Each structure stands twice: as C-alpha cells, then as structure tokens.
Amino acid sequence: MIQDGTRTILLSDSVRMYRALKAAKQDAVIDLYEGMWHVFQGAPAPEATEALSSAGDFIRQHVK
Numbered sequence: 001m002i003q004d005g006t007r008t009i010l011l012s013d014s015v016r017m018y019r020a021l022k023a024a025k026q027d028a029v030i031d032l033y034e035g036m037w038h039v040f041q042g043a044p045a046p047e048a049t050e051a052l053s054s055a056g057d058f059i060r061q062h063v064k
Helices: 011-023 046-062
Strands: 002-005 030-033
Touching: 002 011, 002 046, 011 030, 030 046
Parallel strands: 002 030
Antiparallel strands: none
C-alpha cells in the first residue's frame, strides 16, 4: 500500500512506484488523499484517521 497526498512533491514518485509494482504483478494499492502533504498521517486531521484505518485494514488482509 502506498499512501500519499495530492500536495506532496513525492506524488509522482508514488505513482511511478505503484505502476512499477502493478507491472511486476504485485498486489499494489495507491491510496491518495486530496490536499494532504507528505506524512500527513501524523496530523490531527480526519484524513489522517481515515488513512491509518485504511492502512490497518490493508495490513490485516495481507498479514496472517
């Protein structure tokens, strides 16, 4: 899982990584959050809560 915001300078890197993983037939998910910055998951924002919950769901699905 790749999480990123639309206001980070690393967004294009995240998209390229996602595309490379998909091309390599890996189970990849890109989870984008409008208007969020780099490492927004640590901020007191509703998007951060949603992102952390989404990451937890992804981890639970893939780690058994």
